Amino acid sequence: MAMRQTPLTCSGHTRPVVDLAFSGITPYGYFLISACKDGKPMLRQGDTGDWIGTFLGHKGAVWGATLNKDATKAATAAADFTAKVWDAVSGDELMTLAHKHIVKTVDFTQDSNCLLTGGQDKLLRIYDLNKPEADPKEISGHTSGIKKALWCSEDKQILSADDKTVRLWDHATMTEVKSLNFNMSVSSMEYIPEGEILVITYGRSIAFHSAVSLDPIKSFEAPATINSASLHPEKEFLVAGGEDFKLYKYDYNSGEELESYKGHFGPIHCVRFSPDGELYASGSEDGTLRLWQTVVGKTYGLWKCVLPEEDSGELAKPKISFPETAEEELEEIASENSDSIYSSTPEVKA
Numbered sequence: 001m002a003m004r005q006t007p008l009t010c011s012g013h014t015r016p017v018v019d020l021a022f023s024g025i026t027p028y029g030y031f032l033i034s035a036c037k038d039g040k041p042m043l044r045q046g047d048t049g050d051w052i053g054t055f056l057g058h059k060g061a062v063w064g065a066t067l068n069k070d071a072t073k074a075a076t077a078a079a080d081f082t083a084k085v086w087d088a089v090s091g092d093e094l095m096t097l098a099h100k101h102i103v104k105t106v107d108f109t110q111d112s113n114c115l116l117t118g119g120q121d122k123l124l125r126i127y128d129l130n131k132p133e134a135d136p137k138e139i140s141g142h143t144s145g146i147k148k149a150l151w152c153s154e155d156k157q158i159l160s161a162d163d164k165t166v167r168l169w170d171h172a173t174m175t176e177v178k179s180l181n182f183n184m185s186v187s188s189m190e191y192i193p194e195g196e197i198l199v200i201t202y203g204r205s206i207a208f209h210s211a212v213s214l215d216p217i218k219s220f221e222a223p224a225t226i227n228s229a230s231l232h233p234e235k236e237f238l239v240a241g242g243e244d245f246k247l248y249k250y251d252y253n254s255g256e257e258l259e260s261y262k263g264h265f266g267p268i269h270c271v272r273f274s275p276d277g278e279l280y281a282s283g284s285e286d287g288t289l290r291l292w293q294t295v296v297g298k299t300y301g302l303w304k305c306v307l308p309e310e311d312s313g314e315l316a317k318p319k320i321s322f323p324e325t326a327e328e329e330l331e332e333i334a335s336e337n338s339d340s341i342y343s344s345t346p347e348v349k350a
Contacts, residue, residue, distance in 0.1 A: 003297035003305075005197075007263045010049040010289040014038045017283030019064045022046055023071035026142060026274050031088070032274075032281060033074055034289055035065035036271035041076050043088060046274055047301040049291050053091045063119075064105040064148075068112040075115055078147045083117045085129060095132045095161030099125070105148045109155045116158060118146030124160055124169070139174050141167065148189045152196070152211045159198060159211060161186045166200060168214055178214045187242075188228040188270070195235065201226045206240055206250075220255045222248055228270045233277040237294065241282050247292065263290050 015037035023031040023046070041062050043052045060079030066292040067074050067088060074086040083097040083106050101121035108115055117136075119164045122130040122206040124139040125148065135311040144163040152159050157177070166180040166189065191198055196211040206229045207219040224244035229236045231252065241247045245267060266285030273280045278300050282290050297305045 003263050005259070005263075005292060006294050006303070007261070008291040008302060009263075010044060010051070010291065011287075012042055012051055012054075013040070013287045013289075015061070016266070016269060016285040017287060017289055018061075020270050020272055020281055020283045020289065021066045021128075022274050023067040024069035026071050028071075030275050031067060031071040032289075033065045033067050033088075034142065034283055035062040035076060036283075036287070037061040038287075039078065039080075041065045041074070042322055043074065043091075044289075049289065049302075055084075055086050055091060055093075057093050057096075058082070061141060064104065066106050068108045069110065070112075073108065073112055075106040075108060077106045077117060077223065079103075083115065083127075085115065095129070096129055097125075097132075097136075102145075104146060105150075107150050109151055111155075113159070114155075116149050116151060117144070118142075118160055119151035120145040122146060122159065122162070123147055124159075126171075137174065139169060141169075141176050147186065149191065150190050150191045152193070152198075157211075157246065157343045159189065159191060161189045161200070164202075166198075166209075166214070168211075180209070180214050187226065190230055190272070192231050192233075192235075197231060197235075199229050199231050199238070201229045201240065201242075206238065209345065220250060220256070227268060228272075230272045230280060232273055232294065233275065239271055239273070239280050242269045243267045243285075245284075247271065247280075247282055263292075300337060 013036040017036050019035035021033050027110045030040055032044045032046040034042050041060045043053045047123045054283055055164050058078040062076050062078045064077035071088055074088040077083050079102045081099050083103045085094045095097040101119055103119040105118045117125045125136040127256045142162045147161050149160040156171050160167050163185050164182045167179045182202045186202045188201045198209045198211040200207045205219055208217040224242050226242040229240035235252050238252050240247050244261045245264050246260050250257055264284035264286050268282050268284050270283040275308050279291050299305050
């Protein structure tokens, strides 16, 4: 029976959403952070999109955001020439790391002791979060502003992307190991630790490379310019979104387009699979995040499959069910934390 994709819409931001990241799976589920040009990164429950809090403190657009594996710390990169580290449980700002230009990307090491940053000044910086007063280590070599920087190979190496180049660096020696050059601007980069795979998007291309050697594995062409792509944790599917407002889902092995959905009202800037692979999140120029089911019709999170009556001619449609206590719980949290990061509650809509 055919099923219709029904995304959850997470509102609350007032400008384009330009980056998002999931935590690992914790005893409390998993979490989602979003970066937005409104300067107010938001934390949400990952499987439902329920708003938890907003990190207040940046004075410019936030270009990058990430969570550590156990969702106890968050980091953000902004146009106010700073990166900030936050306590993701209380919402308190832990430290502000001053830069000389716009910061675009942040990434924690696996032990959360170091933070990697990159931005418009073309330098990679490594901060020891246990010694915030110490000067960061700096790696130079990029010839244009850095768009994305990620730890890889158990934090022994670093991957970074500027306008048309992806570089691999050795952490111990702080030297470049190898680089890839593209004839178009690199729009996004994702690192998959299981299998050491690097996902790169540029133009209409979605390319997969070895994160260890940067050797090519395979590539796909999409019908439109792609801004972001993400590979399923089990490497069965990939999803991608871009300038035509659509999300595309492909079979990773064959490259066949399996599905495409139009749900946003502006170009899609970022897309990522959840750590359990059950859903993927997208952020758009329209100021919203949307959560999409990997397997449409499965009962998961707020989705509950409801089958139509026989011979009605209707498509089966996943129903969005909200727990009766959800609003009360959110109001309770907001009142308890009115002096910290919490403000009015954004909505989650079907």
